[in-house]
Amino acid sequence: MAGPALRLKIVQAGEPVLRQRARALSPEEIRSTAIQELIEHMRETMHDAPGVGLAAPQIGQNLQLAVIEDRAEYQKGLSAEELTARAREPVPFHVIVNPEIVARSEETAVFHEGCLSLAGFSAQVERARAVRVSCLDHRGETRIIEASGWYARILQHEIDHLHGGLYIDRMDPRSFTSQANYARYGKGETR
Ligand code: ZN
Numbered sequence: 001m002a003g004p005a006l007r008l009k010i011v012q013a014g015e016p017v018l019r020q021r022a023r024a025l026s027p028e029e030i031r032s033t034a035i036q037e038l039i040e041h042m043r044e045t046m047h048d049a050p051g052v053g054l055a056a057p058q059i060g061q062n063l064q065l066a067v068i069e070d071r072a073e074y075q076k077g078l079s080a081e082e083l084t085a086r087a088r089e090p091v092p093f094h095v096i097v098n099p100e101i102v103a104r105s106e107e108t109a110v111f112h113e114g115c116l117s118l119a120g121f122s123a124q125v126e127r128a129r130a131v132r133v134s135c136l137d138h139r140g141e142t143r144i145i146e147a148s149g150w151y152a153r154i155l156q157h158e159i160d161h162l163h164g165g166l167y168i169d170r171m172d173p174r175s176f177t178s179q180a181n182y183a184r185y186g187k188g189e190t191r
Helices: 033-048 080-086 149-162 179-185
Strands: 053-055 065-070 091-104 108-114 121-128 130-136 142-148
Touching: 033 053, 033 065, 053 149, 065 149, 080 108, 080 149, 091 142, 091 149, 108 149, 121 149, 121 179, 130 149, 142 149
Parallel strands: none
Antiparallel strands: 053 065, 065 091, 091 130, 108 121, 130 142
């Protein structure tokens, strides 16, 4: 069993690890005590932030591993219309390792997104509305994930992290805003 969870430091943009392509993990490594404990610590850190995803490079580990969970309670600040537009539904906690996007929809969606490594900011990012992801799970077993809506966005964001990417590489730069100003001026935009 994993030890008591720790809250890890989330590194901010400019930290070199965020710009490196992370290293893949073998199924044996995934099942090791060290990685199982890392998963628990990342889960705790993501909940504490709070965030809907956290990639290992964000806590300074150059590994192709991310945790994802979108809880219903995180969605309370959004209206029914906003949730429908984003196709945002709760996603249970799970782990992706060595993920690859093997198919993506031609149809895209543009919404504001933020990142725990660019704390206090957000911007509009165009992403595929649906993706198919091949990865390993927390037991090192192969999984194919079919995702659409906000979950597809979360996957694309986290997989970018594992390849050294940040949303600012893909954003509409003129939409970049502090989250305070987004709350003030920026709600409701879609394209
Ligand atoms: Zn991020």
